[in-house]
Amino acid sequence: MTPLRRRPARLVTVPLAVAALLTAADPALAAGPVGTPGVGDPYFPLAGNGGYHVDHYDLTLRYDPDSRRLDGKAVLTARATQRLTRFDLDLHGLKVTGLTVDRARAAHRRDGQELVVTPPRALDKGRRFRVTVTYAGTPGPVTDPDGSLDGWIPTDDGAFVAAEPQGAMTWFPANNHPTDKSAYDFALTVPEGRTAVANGVLLGRRTAHGRTTFRWRQTEPMAAYLATATIGRFEVEQYTTRDGTEVYNAVDPREATAAAPVLKRLPSVLEWGSALFGRYPYRAAGAIVDRAPQAGYALETQTRPVYDRAPDLSTLVHESAHQWFGDSVSLTSWKEIWLNEGLATYTEWLYAEQHGGDSAQRAFDALYDTPADDDLWAFPPGDPGSGAHLFGTPVYARGAMALHALRTAVGDRAFVRVLRDWARTHRHGNGTTAQFERLAERVTGRELSALLRTWLYARGKPNHP
Ligand code: TRP
Ligand code: ZN
Secondary structure (H helix, E strand, O other), X not given: OOOOOOOOOOOOOOOHHHHHHHHXXXXXXXXXXXXOOOOOOOOOOOOOOOOEEEEEEEEEEEEEOOOOEEEEEEEEEEEEXXXXXXXXXXXXXXXXXXXXXXXXXXXXXXXXXXXXXXXXXXXXXXXXXXXXXXXXXXXXXXXXXXXOEEEEEEOOOOEEEEOOOOHHHHOOOEOOOOOOEXXXXXXXXXXXXXXXXXXXXXXXXXXXXXXXXXXXXXXXXEEHHHOOOEEEOOEEEEEEOOOOOEEEEEEOHHHHHHHHHHHOOHHHHHHHHHHHHOOOOOOEEEEEEOOOOOOOOOEOOOOOOEEOOOOOHHHHHHHHHHHHEOOOEEEOXXXXXXXXXXXHHHHHHHHHHHOOOOOHXXXXXXXXXXXXXXXXXXXXXXXOOOHHHOOOHHHHHHHHHHHHHHHHHHOHHHHHHHHHHHHHHOOOEEEOHHHHHHHHHHHHOOOOHHHHHHHHHOOOOOOOO
């Protein structure tokens, strides 16, 4: 960036009237300290908001699958990280019918995905405050830069709710960026006979007047995009594993036969992951197996991934791996998505290798064999270029290759120590590629920047495997 050319400092007294005019022309100046409309993510500039952190979301939702109408109330308990005369929430579509800050009605307006809130009095830095938003409408997904749908995706019997990277704002007002992680409570009301599944543990369910309310609680911190409230006609299975993890599976009956043998493996996959990466990060686990061709992908929704159809075992392993890598250790910037997808894909390779399948070396070799003009080499995984390439082949496959190259360089024991240390150091937090590199160098005592630069950032097919 070229430095701003500054004029030589001059002592000028701006006449008062002019100062007043200047201030009037810029409402932000007149209003004083304002929370920014985004957290500064280069791929999604309006994602998240500056000036506060959300500690807790309390979401009370009622959904009618026939009319597709949603009635919602969101109570956000937040803390100001700066003095705030105004701040934004992210909300796409829907109609806001009421908004209070600490019980006082607050002025608000919509500006694209920004819900701009002006509390009656400024919030001091460090101040805890509570925002209550009531809203209603017919939610639908957003279309991502790659053309995929994410957020609230209506299905033939309810809704498939998978919101990576942007769609949390399609169903609740949020500080919609992985850098802001929060606890959640959900009370989801649906017609009797339907099941509403969110994250964490089921506190209870109650049926009255033809409607059932499901109460869910996610205590460990969660990024907004990992929240779900998937609704449908589901067969439910509930049990506690040997190590005390509460499992809740909800399966669309049309997918049940195909899903059963794979879901049976979930406890052993989580145990295997715990032995390898360190203790499973959550009290709860499970799966939501829907029939959602409208989505066409699975997502690692926290504690309980959502699958658009019965998953195969490698998909179950992939989404389980994300519970450590992506969910517990979250991104700091969407650009670094390889940290999620490379690690989850490499976990599939490790699982296969240790369960009678191909070795990771074989998976690596098969990929390295592809010609230089293959999609795999279209861009480097550490720099996808834009939000349109977040889920491209290089992010997953070359991201996993980067990890394999690291393993080959440092040896199996040191490599596993890196993964464990990464999961432990950033548990329930966030991480960056630069931090990953420093941690790998510290743990292994090796200089790794050349290797990682090649595999993460070099354009085209690297010359040497
Ligand atoms: N993160 C998901 C996974 O790998 C995949 C995903 C989310 C996705 N949104 C997407 C894939 C959109 C393609 C398009 O488990
Ligand atoms: Zn993934």
